[in-house]
Amino acid sequence: MISTRAFQRLRNVKQLGLAHMVFPAADYSRFSHSLGVCHVTQRIIRSLRRSGQAIESDEEQRYRLAGLLHDIGHYPFSHAMEEAVHDHYSELITVDAAQPQEAVPVAEEDRVPWLNHEAVGKEVLTHDEELLNVLNSAGIRPEEIFQIFAREQPPRFANLISSDLDADRIDYLLRTAHHTGLPYGAVDLGYLLGQVRVDNNGQICIHPKALRTADHFLLGRYFDYQQVAFHKAVAAMEWLLKEVIKHLLSSGRLDCSTRATRERIAQGSWGSVDDPYLLGLIRDLAVNGAGTVKEMAEAILYRRPPKLLAQLEYIDPRSVGAGRSFRDRRRRVNELVGRWAEELGLPLDRWYVREGSLTMTKVGANIPISELPQLDDDETNQAIRVLNTRTGASERIMADRRSLMHVLADRALYSLRIYALIPANREAELNEIRAHVHTGLDDDEWT
């Protein structure tokens, strides 16, 4: 399976996008990450078996394969590209309300205009001839695999695949720490995996002995995200990438339609759709393009990120009020950017306002934890669960008063950043531009 072209392609798809522009060694591939997820999945399965779960070897093999292949459908530069593709095809189905239009029938095969990475993964598993031959030779049907990683059937071990403590996140944290040199991956993984259990409802959970280790894992992940994915330069470079990809799509130089993707997979050329392929298109744009998008392409290739002009970050409770206050500030900034663009002679397409909220757990930044006891929806059920050894049931970690998450999960880091792509011939004005922006921000918390 690893030797197939579809899998070997992952050697040329970076896990961390453009993070290597800041952390030079952070250019590990989805190939190595996928091997890691396969391994961690195996360790979890074997830990469950040691704790008394009856898991046949062929079931273990399917879970391992699901871990190995879970990223097989990822686009180059993964998240930036998928967001750009999503926006592009959303634009295609919307029109100006005042525009007269006729109902043009849409061919059934075009009704699904694009495929997210999971759907691409399913297409690869079911139509890549080389990969299918490998599965057939092992007597495994492709649906047995993508039904696990795509959760197309109620899975036996649901949160093995998607939760705060899934194999994907575990490998991600350890591997990113190793490659960036940051210390946040120093989690006692062996102990944590050894304490994985299944509660009497079939949900994966941890023995309470590993509660501190789980807290440590979540804290490590929080700091890792803050320092790597949310790094000011990484975030800025990812914005450039998204804008350039949107241009490549709208100008027709890149086709990520469902039809085109399926054709590539059927023809065996999906293996060539990787980071170097996309960088080739970006390089062409940098040489032959014009205007802001040409500058953006050059900025990606030669590491010239947009400048951070102002930043607002604070930790606040995850409450409706805090969310509203944050959005008020963001709205004010959006209004100011329009004014600054005119005053400074920097067109709007050079500005980027990045907002974000970062929480400790996969349970989103949107639900006040005070509501948690009343909630039993799919979002909240992805949190790490802790076994109650007396009852055999489990509860979400933030509900456990022994856990640091009981306190910290109720907080989020709110972040607003204002960037601008400054033309080379105006870089000397950077300090003045920053000063101008700060004069307009009447809030002392901005830095």
Added chain:
Amino acid sequence: MQQIECVSVYPQQRYSRLEPKLVALKLFLDALGIPADIDTVEDRKRVQKAVYLGQISGPNLGYRFNWYHMGPYSPALTRDYYELAGELENDPEAVRDKSLRESALQRLRETADLLKPPPTVPLDQPDWLELLASYHFLRQISHYSRAKAIALLTEQKAHVADYVASAEAALRAARLLN
């Protein structure tokens, strides 16, 4: 060397954070007659299942659904509807100048009737949608037999399982079940 003309395809008169995918989502929900409210679990369930059902016959927005505790669920949709809710709080008329293409609207209008609980089914809309979406997913995506799907719903969704026959009939009438 050929000069490639680069024209901004996303002209902006003011800095706007409302991404095209959120515009499409709001218009999609409007066409289905589903409010974009997400204050309660039931609100969020309604949105999740309505998008799942709308995507079956209507324009596919690209949200992929997996099986979770409450049936088909999309984590990406969750992120987007929270973002959309925030944007609408700032500007409730944020998508007033936009519309879906007529071909998409037609399909969604046809689906909108399916989303209302029949008079003979004493379920509220979120529960009705949970039943419809779950049964459809188990039959069409998980490829469960009728008996196996009903058994699972009986075990895991007792609050709606009594009305599976009505859900099946409604899905067939809407030509959403093979």
